[in-house]
Amino acid sequence: MRITCPHCGERDHREFYYKGHALALERPAADAGEAAWDDYVYLRENPAGVTRDLWYHEGGCGAWVVVTRSTLTHEVLSTEPASEARA
Amino acid sequence: MDNLVAKSPCAGLLPLTVGRSTATEVDAGKMTMVSPRKGHAEALGKAMQSAHGLGFPAPNSAGTAGEVRAIWFGHSSALLIGTEPADGVREAAALVDQSDAWAVVRLEGAGAEDVLARLVPIDLRLVSFPVGATVRSKIGHMSGSVTRVGEDAFWLMVFRSMAETLVHDLKSAMEAVAARG
Numbered sequence: 001m002r003i004t005c006p007h008c009g010e011r012d013h014r015e016f017y018y019k020g021h022a023l024a025l026e027r028p029a030a031d032a033g034e035a036a037w038d039d040y041v042y043l044r045e046n047p048a049g050v051t052r053d054l055w056y057h058e059g060g061c062g063a064w065v066v067v068t069r070s071t072l073t074h075e076v077l078s079t080e081p082a083s084e085a086r087a
Numbered sequence: 088m089d090n091l092v093a094k095s096p097c098a099g100l101l102p103l104t105v106g107r108s109t110a111t112e113v114d115a116g117k118m119t120m121v122s123p124r125k126g127h128a129e130a131l132g133k134a135m136q137s138a139h140g141l142g143f144p145a146p147n148s149a150g151t152a153g154e155v156r157a158i159w160f161g162h163s164s165a166l167l168i169g170t171e172p173a174d175g176v177r178e179a180a181a182l183v184d185q186s187d188a189w190a191v192v193r194l195e196g197a198g199a200e201d202v203l204a205r206l207v208p209i210d211l212r213l214v215s216f217p218v219g220a221t222v223r224s225k226i227g228h229m230s231g232s233v234t235r236v237g238e239d240a241f242w243l244m245v246f247r248s249m250a251e252t253l254v255h256d257l258k259s260a261m262e263a264v265a266a267r268g
Contacts, residue, residue: 007146007147007161007162008146008147008222008223008224009147011208011209011224014208014225015208015225058230059225059230060222060223061146061161061162061223062162062164062223063161063162081162
């Protein structure tokens with residue numbers, strides 16, 4: 001699998017650390033209510049298809065990268081720096 | 088007061104020549120990590136240009152001006168080497184002294200590219216990695232920095248604590264390349 005780092009270019013996935021679903025970008029407001037927070041803290045998607053993950057380029061530039069990829073085809077569809085990405 | 092003797096990261100390990108490549112230790116002198124403060128990226132570039140003769144390096148590139156080098160070193164950071172940062176740079180950036188933190192090894196010779204091909208998961212041939220190009224990547228299992236400083240010469244940098252592993256990995260790769268003739 002190859003991931004395109006927004007700074008470094010296309011790199012082997014061994015340079016990256018996998019964090020998981022890009023949940024931190026979807027943090028609800030403090031007063032969003034119990035249902036929203038229950039969903040944020042406990043409920044996880046398990047999509048067969050397009051998903052959005054956080055990867056850390058630990059063997060490279062040290063940036064957090066939001067990777068949009070498909071769990072069905074392993075295709076990496078797009079990447080962007082987490083510092084510029086918001087849900 | 089005891090008289091302490093400074094020991095370089097690769098003391099007793101280098102130089103090393105195997106086949107058509109040679110590894111030597113580089114005493115890079117003063118090294119400072121430079122990271123622009125929020126909204127000051129442009130000011131930092133101008134301050135570096137006027138004080139040190141080189142701008143803040145673009146991703147994957149390194150600049151030189153006389154004895155001074157600036158190597159891109161990751162997300163919003165560069166390593167300024169061979170000089171104390173000027174006052175203008177201090178104002179525009181967060182600075183961290185890295186002078187004794189890195190082992191710097193110069194690998195050169197006709198076999199250098201072949202040696203690095205065994206250690207770094209990047210295409211480092213001259214055609215895709217010209218003089219002045221740099222990457223943050225893996226050297227063996229270590230996070231490091233690779234910069235081409237000449238047509239057949241590279242600077243390799245890893246954390247000082249990993250100097251012995253770097254030399255060991257380099258030696259293995261140099262011997263393997265030499266064995267193929």
